[in-house]
Amino acid sequence: MIAIVIGVIGIISSSAHVGKNAWEFLKEKHTDRFLKAPEEMKRLFRRYPDAIRRTEEIAARCTFSLDELTYSYPTEVLEDGLTAQERLEKLTWEGAAERYPAGLPDNVAMQLRHELNLIERVQYAPYFLTVDSIVRFARSKGILCQGRGSAANSAVCYVLGITSIDPVRQGLLFERFVSEERREPPDIDVDFEHERREEVIQWIYETYGRTRSALTCTVTRYRARGAVREVGKALGVPEDITAALAKLTWGWSDEGVSDAELKELNLNTTDRRLRMTLSLAKELMGTPRHLSQHPGGFVLTLDRLDELVPVEPAAMENRQVIEWDKDDIDALKFMKVDVLRLGMAACAAPSIF
Incomplete structure (x- = not known):
């Protein structure tokens, strides 16, 4: 302090x-x-x-004290008076009847009760309702979407229509998705068709308000090629040489450019400016370059989001982001709603969605 x-x-x-x-x-x-x-x-x-x-x-x-800044997820309480858990259970059993029109198998009913009990204990019902409402909105507008990842292990996600794989039939373990011991926030990734995802993003802003919703960020760091180009530019190394040096190294390399590779370009390995360029570029690798938008990770809060973290306009019009990156969100146990895009969705037959 x-x-x-x-x-x-x-x-x-x-x-x-x-x-x-x-x-x-x-x-x-x-x-x-x-x-x-x-x-x-x-x-x-x-x-x-x-x-x-x-x-x-x-x-x-x-x-x-910083301990007074606590994160609270939106409660998702509507006018029907039901709590988030009660509404999730209601939607789950209604969805189960649609998924299994011939009758709900006993093992599926048992799995649904198990998941709902665990969701209630860890208090994640509002999160499931948020994702369900986003998917329902998208499908009401004819926007193709599909849940994926570890959410496919959830029978609740399956009967809600968020995912399309029956985890009971496939023998998938729900605890890989949500675990009471780990207490990690659930992570439901939903892909939306590329051309219309922005409609979903703007609906989230309108529904939750711009004081309670924003996209998280990612920290873009220097890698081998970018570091060589940036340092070479600062030290006045000709662009054709920095371009040639950048091509010699793998983008994710931690080693930089070796003397053997320099000799392939017939460069003077003892040149002071060249040695300084390579040395400084190696030091620069891994350091932050800039803050960019996450592909679609939304942070939603019950109260004002800007009371927890600074919120600023994004480079893209009508979007706003927080100054923390996705790793910060994970460390602080914030729940993130991933509204991702899939370019091939528009090419796929709507029936598979």
Whole structure:
């Protein structure tokens, strides 16, 4: 807490003393973006002891804890008065009657009861209802969609029409999808036809509101080829040489370009600028390059999403994203609704969907 407050107040207070030079504190280096210990902050702000003193006074009065920021998934309670679990059970048994018009087999009924009991214990019913409502909307508009992945292990997903594989008949294990021991958020991937997926995305925004829904991000990192090109450009290496160097290495390589490969291009392996390019490129590999949109992972919340994480407009019109990536979401146990796209869906016969 003290590090955060010092960082903010220190900049403000110092700007009052030294004017525009104080804004140099905003030009953070790549390796400087972390919360520092109080001793380090005092060293950095040794010219502004008043900022340290005032910060300590404010920090002593702060009672807020990050533990107070808790994630809550939308409850999915509608006007019928049913709880999320009650509605899921109602839809499940109705769907089972449609899937098995000749009568519900005993082993399927047993599996459905098992899954519903587990879903109730881990309180995931709202998540299943969200995915069900998205799929129902898509099909009401004639948009092809199909669930896949580990969700195919769920008999509940099957009778709801989210997936099309009977897990009981195939002998699939539900606990591979949802486990009470792991307590990992369920992950239902649904593919929508490429040309019309945006209709589904905008429906989610309209249904849950832009204060409670946003796409998550992915961190794009430098790989071998991109690192060589970027460093070579910065050091003034001719573009034809950086292009040739990039072609010598595999995109996912961790080794970079070897001396043997340099000799294949008849390059001077002792050239200082060339050696520096390859050395810096190797250091750059794996570091973040930019933040981009996840292919379709939605984060939904019961209350305002921007109270948990910054939300910003995406590069694509009428979309918004959070500043956390999908790995952050997994670590924080946030439930993510994957609205993905499948280019071949429009080429497939509608009957298989």
